Structures are given as structure tokens and as C-alpha cells.
Amino acid sequence: MKIGKNLFPILSLILILMAGVSLTLGKYPVAFPDMVRFFLYKVFNIGYVATEAYQFLGSLFIDIRLPRILAAALIGASLSVSGAAFQAMFVNPLVSPSLLGVLAGASFGAALGMVFSKSWHAVQVLTFTFGFVAVLISIGIARMHKGNTILLLVLGGVISGALFTSLLSIVKYIADPYNQLPAITQWLMGGLSLVDGKILLATGIPQIAGIVLIALFSGYLNALSMGDEEARALGIHVEWIRMLLIFLATLMSALTVVLAGMIGWVGLIIPHVARMLVGPDNKVLIPVCALIGAIYLIIVDDVSRMLFTVEIPIGITTSLIGIPFFAVILRKAKKGWN
Amino acid sequence: MELKPLIKVEGMSFGYTQKIVLNDVNLAIAEGEIVTLLGPNGCGKSTLLKLMLGLLRPVRGSIFFNGEDILHVSPKFLAKEIAYVPQTHRSSFPYAVMDVVLMGRIPHKTFFFRYSKTDMRVAHDALERLSILHLANRAYTEISGGERQLTLIARALAQGAKTFIMDEPASGLDYGNQLRLLDQIIKLSREGYTFIKSTHSPEHALWIADRAIMIKNGAIVSDGECDDVINGESLFRLYNARVNVLRLNGSLRVCVPETICGCQELAKSPWMSLDMTPPEDMMESKREVCSLQKGPK
Numbered sequence: 001m002k003i004g005k006n007l008f009p010i011l012s013l014i015l016i017l018m019a020g021v022s023l024t025l026g027k028y029p030v031a032f033p034d035m036v037r038f039f040l041y042k043v044f045n046i047g048y049v050a051t052e053a054y055q056f057l058g059s060l061f062i063d064i065r066l067p068r069i070l071a072a073a074l075i076g077a078s079l080s081v082s083g084a085a086f087q088a089m090f091v092n093p094l095v096s097p098s099l100l101g102v103l104a105g106a107s108f109g110a111a112l113g114m115v116f117s118k119s120w121h122a123v124q125v126l127t128f129t130f131g132f133v134a135v136l137i138s139i140g141i142a143r144m145h146k147g148n149t150i151l152l153l154v155l156g157g158v159i160s161g162a163l164f165t166s167l168l169s170i171v172k173y174i175a176d177p178y179n180q181l182p183a184i185t186q187w188l189m190g191g192l193s194l195v196d197g198k199i200l201l202a203t204g205i206p207q208i209a210g211i212v213l214i215a216l217f218s219g220y221l222n223a224l225s226m227g228d229e230e231a232r233a234l235g236i237h238v239e240w241i242r243m244l245l246i247f248l249a250t251l252m253s254a255l256t257v258v259l260a261g262m263i264g265w266v267g268l269i270i271p272h273v274a275r276m277l278v279g280p281d282n283k284v285l286i287p288v289c290a291l292i293g294a295i296y297l298i299i300v301d302d303v304s305r306m307l308f309t310v311e312i313p314i315g316i317t318t319s320l321i322g323i324p325f326f327a328v329i330l331r332k333a334k335k336g337w338n
Numbered sequence: 339m340e341l342k343p344l345i346k347v348e349g350m351s352f353g354y355t356q357k358i359v360l361n362d363v364n365l366a367i368a369e370g371e372i373v374t375l376l377g378p379n380g381c382g383k384s385t386l387l388k389l390m391l392g393l394l395r396p397v398r399g400s401i402f403f404n405g406e407d408i409l410h411v412s413p414k415f416l417a418k419e420i421a422y423v424p425q426t427h428r429s430s431f432p433y434a435v436m437d438v439v440l441m442g443r444i445p446h447k448t449f450f451f452r453y454s455k456t457d458m459r460v461a462h463d464a465l466e467r468l469s470i471l472h473l474a475n476r477a478y479t480e481i482s483g484g485e486r487q488l489t490l491i492a493r494a495l496a497q498g499a500k501t502f503i504m505d506e507p508a509s510g511l512d513y514g515n516q517l518r519l520l521d522q523i524i525k526l527s528r529e530g531y532t533f534i535k536s537t538h539s540p541e542h543a544l545w546i547a548d549r550a551i552m553i554k555n556g557a558i559v560s561d562g563e564c565d566d567v568i569n570g571e572s573l574f575r576l577y578n579a580r581v582n583v584l585r586l587n588g589s590l591r592v593c594v595p596e597t598i599c600g601c602q603e604l605a606k607s608p609w610m611s612l613d614m615t616p617p618e619d620m621m622e623s624k625r626e627v628c629s630l631q632k633g634p635k
Contacts, residue, residue, distance in 0.1 A: 091430050146355070216450040223441050225431055229393050230424055234497070235417030235445030280431035283452075 011291040071195040072301040073294035080293025082249035083267025088225040096268040101160035105134025106257035131254030190261040190315025203255040210252040218282035265322030350399030374543035375536040377553035383536040417445035421494030423504040432477035442496030464495035484515030504535035
């Protein structure tokens with residue numbers, strides 16, 4: 001596809017540019033040339049930056065802004081790619097990565113950690129674990145019955161999601177209303193302010209691996225999106241491939257919650273935008289989704305940081321931007337849906 | 339000459355928890371045959387097709403392809419031998435026709451594949467063979483039902499399988515497309531492809547199939563040469579509808595309902611004996627239909 005081929009370099013360039021511009025934005029704005037000078041000096045040892053400015057800019061860029069921007073890009077890419085994968089394998093362009101309850105489970109895990117543990121690491125581990133537990137429960141419920149696997153998985157996801165939403169309410173109810181409850185509530189709205197280099201590294205590698213693997217499996221996604229029977233008749237071990245893809249998507253989605261709490265709508269909307277640009281062929285769509293998702297979340301995070309003096313939780317911004325956007329897309333994309 | 343059966347179903351039963359769908363089915367299909375499954379709605383035709391594709395597991399008995407139990411071979415191996423042409427459907431995603439046909443190459447690929455030049459050529463050839471190359475870049479969701487059916491057949495061709503299992507391929511197609519579909523099936527059958535298809539139109543069986551299998555309430559009620567099996571009596575037993583199977587001048591047969599709005603007399607008398615010379619253009623169209631018939635092998 002023609003557009004697809006030209007689109008990759010263009011999108012990569014936009015991504016790098018957006019990341020660069022975002023480094024200059026914030027409470028302490030830095031002029032773009034100053035930033036370029038800093039990085040030229042830091043990376044290639046070209047030019048000169050005064051020691052004092054060097055230290056200040058170093059801590060500003062490298063310690064504070066860069067992890068945050070990289071996290072935004074990773075989360076955007078992960079959610080978009082898992083969303084696109086879910087939409088193809090559940091043969092429904094309206095599903096999102098939260099379909100099997102991973103976000104509900106992860107939220108419950110996070111809240112549980114915040115109430116019963118002092119350690120932030122414990123919170124992260126619980127978040128990740130319960131994201132997986134929720135998906136396993138969905139699959140377990142689907143496995144208990146015979147019949148249309150896709151439909152059963154969706155229903156399993158509804159049940160599991162509802163279960164963990166209720167459990168989350170219990171945790172909120174028993175949480176200390178002065179410190180814990182606001183912390184939980186704010187975490188569930190999503191935010192990138194707690195990201196640091198260490199957690200970024202720990203979650204980034206599996207997320208990138210997940211994106212790459214799903215991209216490599218994208219040819220199978222096309223066949224899966226024609227329905228189970230056809231996919232199987234095309235020689236695919238439907239159950240295995242689907243479980244593997246669900247595992248990867250769950251891994252990636254759960255890690256986004258570990259990094260930045262609940263960020264909704266990205267996994268639903270970005271695949272649609274990408275599909276409008278390059279068509280539904282997953283071999284092109286998946287990498288394009290990763291790039292557009294990364295760009296989108298970097299921009300949304302900038303908006304969250306800059307719009308008011310107080311930072312708005314990014315989950316709220318993605319929803320506020322996403323919902324009207326979705327309403328518009330719904331009209332445009334309806335043609336190819338029936 | 340006795341042919342070695344390509345597909346063999348032995349004492350096979352299938353059912354869901356409470357309901358038996360197919361009971362003790364035995365049949366053997368030889369290479370190159372066109373086999374048509376006939377039967378009322380819900381009789382188990384589609385289920386039998388899905389079982390032969392390995393999409394469902396028999397409760398009892400087994401199904402063999404070339405002597406091997408299809409449950410013991412990999413889906414990939416089976417996909418290279420048997421292609422599934424589902425009922426014309428709409429995809430949820432507007433894939434290009436070419437992308438749909440390329441899916442047929444998946445059984446020939448390993449993990450993490452990219453389509454090669456050969457795959458592209460095979461897909462291209464398949465489209466060309468069915469004269470739908472001009473659709474290659476159109477969205478699968480936006481072409482007509484007949485074109486979608488041809489796309490799915492092109493995908494089956496690209497798959498490289500020599501046996502096609504088709505679930506009511508003519509349903510949802512307009513009259514012209516139905517005839518063109520039958521034409522394609524005959525053409526491919528002459529090249530050695532085997533067809534197992536279900537249909538709701540006994541005429542389609544009479545026109546192109548070698549063999550008809552009638553299924554009712556999950557059991558095979560008759561199985562044999564179309565001309566022997568399909569007659570007024572068997573159709574009445576199968577569909578509970580009174581139909582006359584009439585022979586036209588040549589060997590072509592048509593089904594005429596016995597009673598429709600009081601036209602009983604007209605339908606009952608053999609068409610040819612009516613005191614009426616068919617007009618010239620009707621003769622023309624008759625020849626056209628006759629050309630659909632399968633020539634001697």
C-alpha cells in the first residue's frame with residue numbers, strides 16, 4: 001500500500017519531533033535551540049553549555065521530562081497495539097484492551113496495594129498481578145461453557161470486570177478517607193508524574209517486546225478477524241494464537257496501569273484513526289498504531305501538563321479528547337463496519 | 339474403476355449436550371466428485387461440512403482424509419488439502435479483496451511470515467482465473483455478494499487445496515451469479531478439484547453434481563447419482579413439498595412445483611408436451627443453461 005510505505009518515515013519523524021518539542025514544554029519552558037544545544041553537547045560533545053546550565057538542564061531533561069515522555073509514548077503505543085489486536089481477534093471494531101477486565105483488575109490491585117502496603121513496589125506488583133488475574137477469570141468463565149468462544153470470552157470479560165469493579169469499591173470504602181482514598185482516586189484517573197527511569201526500564205522492555213511480537217503475528221490477526229472457523233480452516237491453531245495474543249495484550253495493558261494508572265479510550269480510538277489512514281490490513285496497521293498511539297499520548301500529556309497551572313490527570317484528558325473524537329469517527333468509519 | 343476414497347466418514351455421530359445433530363453417518367467421497375448435500379433447514383448439512391473440515395469434533399466415529407484421521411493432522415496440513423468456502427458473509431473490516439485472497443497463503447507460511455512475491459503471484463493468478471482481477475484493490479465489504487463469493491473461491495484456490503467444501507455457496511446470490519458460480523464449479527471440477535457443497539436448490543444438484551446426499555433429521559436418507567436420488571418422491575420426503583422433476587429435451591432436468599396458486603394442471607403435465615413451441619429466444623437461453631451441464635469426462 002502506497003500511503004503505508006510513506007507513512008512510516010513521516011510518522012517516525014513526527015514522533016521524534018513531538019518528543020523533542022515536549023522536552024521543552026513545562027513549568028520551566030526551555031527554548032528549542034537551547035535544548036538542541038544541550039543534547040548536541042551531551043551526546044556528541046559538540047559546542048559548549050555552561051556547567052550550571054548543563055546540570056540544571058540535565059536534571060530537567062534526563063531525570064524529569066524524558067522518562068515521562070518515553071512513558072507516554074510507550075503507553076500510547078502499547079494501548080493502541082493491544083486495542084488493534086483485540087479488535088481483530090474479537091472480530092469487532094468497537095472493543096478496547098479493557099474487554100477482558102485487565103484494567104478493572106489492575107485498578108483493584110493498585111487500590112489494594114495502596115491500602116494495605118506502604119511500599120510502592122508492592123502496589124506495582126499487585127497492579128500487574130491482578131490485571132492478569134482478571135483476564136484469567138474471564139478466560140476461565142469462557143472455558144466453563146461450550147459454544148461460541150468469542151462471545152463467551154466477551155461475557156467472561158463483562159463478569160470479571162464487574163467483579164473487580166465491585167471489589168475496588170470495597171477497597172475504596174474501607175480505605176482511610178483522608179489519605180488513601182484521594183490517592184486511589186487520583187491514581188485511577190491516570191498520571192505520569194510518578195514515572196522514573198527504573199520503572200520505565202522494567203516495564204518498557206516487555207512492552208516493546210509485546211508490540212514487536214504482535215506486529216510479527218499481524219498476518220494471523222487478519223485471518224482471526226474473519227472469524228474462528230475460517231481462521232482454523234486457513235490452518236491456524238486459533239486457540240493457541242488467540243491465547244498468546246491475549247497474553248501479550250494483557251501484559252502490555254497491565255504494565256501501562258503500573259506506569260500511569262488508568263488511561264482509557266486510547267486503545268479504542270487510535271486503531272480507528274490508523275485504520276482510516278492505512279486500511280484494515282493488520283500487517284501495516286499494527287506498526288502504524290504503535291506510532292500514532294505514541295504521538296497521541298505525548299501530545300495529550302503535554303496538554304495535561306500545560307492547560308492549567310495544576311496538572312490534569314491524563315486519564316481525564318484522554319477521555320475528554322477521545323469521546324468527541326469517537327463520535328466523529330463513528331460517522332465516518334461506519335461504512336466499513338456492518 | 340474403483341477410486342480410493344478421498345474423504346471417508348465412518349460411523350460418525352455429532353451432537354451438543356442435549357441434542358444429537360448427526361447420527362451414525364457413513365460416506366465416502368472420491369477425488370474429483372461434485373457432491374451436493376440436500377436437506378431441510380437444520381438437518382445437519384452445515385454441521386457435516388464443518389466436521390469434514392475438522393472445525394468440530396465428532397462425538398463418535400471418525401473422519402479420514404486420504405486415510406488419515408483429520409483430528410490427528412495439523413490444521414495447517416489440512417488447510418493445504420481442504421479449503422473452506424463459507425456462506426457469503428460480510429467482514430467486520432474493509433480488507434482489500436487482494437488481502438482476503440492472500441489469507442489463503444497462510445497455511446504455506448511459517449511463524450512471523452511476510453507474503454513473498456510467489457504468494458502475490460498465486461493470489462493474482464487466482465483472481466485472474468475467476469475473472470475478478472479488477473476487484474483486487476476494492477474493499478471486500480463494498481463489493482456485491484456474488485463478487486464476495488468469487489473472492490472466497492479465489493482464496494480457496496490460492497490456498498492450493500484441491501478439495502473445496504462450500505456451505506450453501508449460492509445463497510444470497512442473484513440468479514445470474516448463481517449460474518456463473520455453478521459454471522465456475524464445473525470448470526474447476528474438470529481440472530480435478532473435488533467439491534462438497536450444500537444447497538437448498540435441488541436443481542443445482544441436478545445440473546452440476548455427480549452425486550447427491552440427502553440428509554434429514556441428522557441421518558443420511560439417500561446417497562447416489564443425482565438422477566437416481568433426486569425425484570418427486572424423495573423431494574417430497576425431504577422437504578414435504580410436492581415437486582415434479584421433469585426432463586427437458588436433452589438430459590437436463592428441472593424441478594417444477596406441483597401446486598402454486600392453482601396452476602396445478604400446468605405444472606403437472608410434462609413441459610415439452612404442452613402444445614406450445616418455445617419462442618426462439620427461449621431456445622437460446624435453454625442452450626445457455628445446457629452449456630452449464632457437465633460434459634462426459
